[in-house]
Amino acid sequence: MxxxxxxxxxxxxxxxxxxxxxxxxxxxxxxxxxxxxxxxxxxxxxxxxxxxxxxxxxxxxxxxxxxxxxxxxxxxxxxxxxxxxxxxxxxxxxxxxxxxxxxxxxxxxxxxxxxxxxxxxxxxxxxxxxxxxxxxxxxxxxxxxxxxxxxxxxxxxxxxxxxxxxxxxxxxxxxxxxxxxxxxxVILEEKFEELQLAQVALSTSEQKFRAIFDQTFQLIGLTTPEGLMLEANQTALAFCGASESEILNKPLWESPWWAHSGEQCERVRKAVQQAAAGEFVRFEATHQTPDGTTHYIDFSLKPVMDSAGKVVLLIPEGRDITSFKKLEEQLRQSQKMEAIGTLAGGVAHDFNNILTVIMGLGSILQIKLKDSATLRQYADDILVAADKAAMLTHSLLAFSRKQIMQSRPEKINAIVLTIDKLLRRVIGEDIELHCSLAPEELMIMADGSQIEQVLMNLTVNARDAMLRGGIISISTERLELTEGLLDTSLKPGSYARITVADTGCGMNTTTRERIFEPFFTTKEVGKGTGLGLSIVYGIIKQHGGEISVYSEVGKGTCFKIYLPLIEASETGRASYPVPQVAGGKETILLAEDNDGVRGFMVQALEDYGYRVIAAPDGEEALRKYRANNDRIQLLLLDVVMPKMNGQEVYDAIVQEGKRIPVLFSSGYTADIIEQKGIVGEVGFLAKPVTVQMLLTKVREVLDQR
Ligand SMILES: Nc1ncnc2c1ncn2[C@@H]1O[C@H](COP(=O)(O)OP(=O)(O)OP(=O)(O)O)[C@@H](O)[C@H]1O
Ligand SMILES: [Mg+2]
Incomplete structure (x- = not known):
């Protein structure tokens, strides 16, 4: 500018x-x-x-x-x-x-x-x-x-x-x-964490409930009120061998659990209707496995209702009670056998006393009548009949486990071998006998002669079941039971198992259930007494063993015997000295409450040189002992007597300071003898007795002094 x-x-x-x-x-x-x-x-x-x-x-x-x-x-x-x-x-x-x-x-x-x-x-x-x-x-x-x-x-x-x-x-x-x-x-995160924890808890609880649901031994499922399967636990699936897809969304009554029986399907279908109407239904059902085994099921169907009382679900539940049923049956059977045994034992005991009189006096008659052939024959006949009767009571006692058992360690194979020849002779020519023995020694505590009798009875039965010939197989083996054996009351342990099997006619269920009962027989009148298996049963039970039977009509029968093993020790079978009938001069105190038996014994002993002081009960016996104690050299005491029993008399005498040989006699039970604490073989005389038996035992005890 x-x-x-x-x-x-x-x-x-x-x-x-x-x-x-x-x-x-x-x-x-x-x-x-x-x-x-x-x-x-x-x-x-x-x-x-x-x-x-x-x-x-x-x-x-x-x-x-x-x-x-x-x-x-x-x-x-x-x-x-x-x-x-x-x-x-x-x-x-x-x-x-x-x-x-x-x-x-x-x-x-x-x-x-x-x-x-x-x-x-x-x-x-x-x-x-x-x-x-x-x-x-x-x-x-x-x-x-x-x-x-x-x-x-x-x-x-x-x-x-x-x-x-x-x-x-x-x-x-x-x-x-x-x-x-x-x-x-933060709140959200906390909520999220809470949710996660809840989810974990939920899934854990779900897992737990799943595990319980699936693993319980009960068969459990869930259905709609119409009976359509919604769930079935693993146990239930495994039980019938089906997969979920075969079962789910199908009617309960059409599932494989009932498939074997149309009648049962119908019953389940009706049960669904009842449960859908609010009823709790329970009944015993059966299930058959593909191999034909029948299982018993305690089955129930329970309705689940909502708060309004409307049925929304059904819970079918089942429990396999087969083993319970078997145990129940076993218990029933053993109770029955026990009752029969008590009865048989009681009768046999009374008979023994009677037979002792018959046989004793019969044998005195036999001796006294030796010069008259005809009269002597009568006496002989009485004795033969009495012998048979004695065998019968003996069998009954064997069944009721009340016979005297001479137990010692025995080798089972040895017993089988001993009796093998005899069995072959019994069965005849058109039947083969196969024996297969365990490689090791099987040692048991047993009365060998009784085990022989068991084998004999079973073999004879097998023979009778094979009229047109066949095979009988006897085998022995060692068996280790880690847990009890179904069908038996056996406890875990080592056992010898003797199997006697035949290819005979077999038995139906009704027969099989009764075979051990005394006098049960399907044989013709006069052919069988029905005591064979009763004796077998009694003997095996008395040996602490078990016997079981499997049989199929037309195919054959198999008996299995289990006997508890003992530790093997080299104990051979004892040999018995052949009894020599000999008398003596000693004084014997005899206490016996049965008049007949007492009379027979006094007679027999006096006939053979003994002096006898007799008493009808224990107290009298003790009094007489005190009065004559310097003379008396043997006590012959009945075990079961009124007032004072044989053992008590003996104890009193021992307490008075004198040791004196004693011979107990009884027609009563082995159990009672054992209860009285009487042991030892020499000092026991089992009734009924013959003169020979009485004299032999008396001499034996006196000679042992
Ligand atoms: N091996 C078997 N096969 C088929 N049935 C058998 C066999 N063993 C026993 N039984 C049946 O059991 C029943 C009873 O047998 P048990 O031995 O007790 O008496 P029994 O043989 O009839 O007469 P007993 O033995 O007194 O002569 C027999 O009648 C028979 O029906
Ligand atoms: Mg028989």
Whole structure:
């Protein structure tokens, strides 16, 4: 921008106003004229005081200030102008005749913008005035621009502050929201964890219930009220060997558990109807395995109802009670046998006493009548008949396990070999006998002769079951039972098993259930007594063993005998001395409550040279002993007597300080003999007795003294 000094630059479109201050009116006039000519509006003042007020009032665009003035000088006036807000920005140009630099500096320090020296060079003055007005104009515009800018900045700052606040609010809101979100997230996480734990617990419990459901020995399922299978546990599936897909969504009554019997399917179908009507149904069902074995099932069907009492599910449940049934049957059987045994044993005992009298007196008759052939024959016949009767009672006692058992260690193979020849003779030619013996020795505690009798009875039965010939197999083996054997009451342990099998006619179930009963026979009258197996049963039981039978009609029969093994020790079978009948002269105290038996014994003993002091009961016997104790050399005491039994009499005598040989006699039970604590083989006489038996035993005991 170039400066036109001849024309005043308009300020805001108007003529610039210049306040000229000089105490010299001439100077004022000159300046006024000059400036007016150049298009300035000129105001004038002649002293410092009026200048300050005038400037405040008129607000000139420039002040031309004389320095040297009376009163307030130019410097002071300038300072006052600069102090006053309204006039501070008005540029001041000093005018002075003082041309030294010191004055100029002083003037500039007081706030002036320029300095012109008098007398003026018009051109210079106008130029300086023009410049400073321009500067002032520019300054003003700058200021305005600045103010505008500031205002804008302020406005913008305000806007920004507002925006900022809004933003801050928003941020705060967001932060709050975020915090809330975080809190929610934490809660959510906790909830999630809880849920996970609950899920784990649920799945554990589900697993547990699954395990119980599947692994329980009960057969369990679930059906709709219409009987459609929804679930079946593993036990139930395994029981009938079916897979889930074969069963699920099919009617319960059509499932393989009942497939063998249409009647049973129908029963289950009816049970479903009953249960669907809210009834609890329970009955005993059967199931047949593919190999034909029948299982008994305790079956029940239970309705499950909702809160309104409507049946929503059915629970079929089953329990295999086959082994219970077998045990029950076994128990029933053994109770029956026990009852029959007691009866048979009782009868046999009474018979023994009677037979002792018959046989004893019969044998005395036999001796006394040896000179008359006819009478002697009668006596012989009595004895033969009595012998048969004695065998019968003997069998009954064997069955009721009440016969005297001479137990000793026996080797089973040896027993089989001993009797083998005899068996072959018994069975005849069209039957083969196969023996297969265990490689090792099987030692048992047994009465060998009784085991022989068992084998004999079983073989004879087998022979009778094979009228057209066949094979009988006898085998022995060792058996280790780690757990009890089904069908028997055997405890775990080592056993010898003797098997006697035949290929004969076999038996039906009805027969098989009764074969061990005494006098049960299917043979013709006169052919069988029905005592053979009863004896076998009694003997085996008395030996602590078990016997079981398997039989099929038309195919054959197999008896299995289990006897407890003992540790093998080299004990051969004892040989018995052949009894020699001999009498003696000793005095014997005989206590026997049965008059007939006592009479026979007194007779027999006295016949053979003995002296006998007899008593009908224990107390009498003790009294008589005390009266004759120096003479008595043998006590012959019946075990079971009224008042005082044989053992008590003996104990009393021993307590009195005398040891004297004793021979106990009894027709009673082996159990009772054992209960009385009577042991030893020599001192026991089993009734019924013949004269020979009596004399042999008496001599044996006396000779052992
Ligand atoms: N091996 C077998 N095969 C088929 N049936 C048998 C066999 N053993 C026994 N029985 C049946 O058991 C029944 C009873 O047998 P048990 O030996 O007790 O008496 P028994 O043989 O009839 O007469 P006893 O033995 O007194 O001569 C027999 O009548 C027979 O019906
Ligand atoms: Mg028989």
């Amino acid at each position: 170039s400066l036109d000094i001849h024309n005043a630059a308009p300020c805001d479109g108007r003529k610039p106003v210049i306040l000229v201050v000089d105490d010299d009116s001439n100077n004022l006039a000159v300046l006024r004229d000059c400036l007016t000519d150049f298009n300035y509006t000129v105001l004038m003042a002649e002293d410092g005081e009026s200048t300050v007020s005038r400037a405040d009032y008129a607000r000139p665009d420039l002040i031309m200030l004389d320095i040297m003035m009376p009163g307030v000088d130019g410097y002071e006036t300038c300072r006052r102008l600069k102090r006053q807000e309204s006039t501070r920005d008005i540029p001041v140009i000093f005018m002075s005749a003082l041309a030294e630099t010191g004055h100029k500096v002083h003037g500039l320090e007081a706030g002036a913008v320029d300095y012109v020296t008098k007398p003026f060079q018009q051109e210079e003055l106008l130029a300086r005035v023009g410049v400073h007005l321009s500067i002032r104009d520019l300054n003003r515009r700058l200021k305005e621009a600045n103010e505008l800018l500031e205002a804008r900045v302020e406005a913008r700052t305000r806007d920004l502050a507002i925006a900022n606040r809004v933003l801050e609010d928003e941020i705060a809101e967001r932060q709050a929201a975020q915090e809330q979100l975080q809190e929610q997230a």
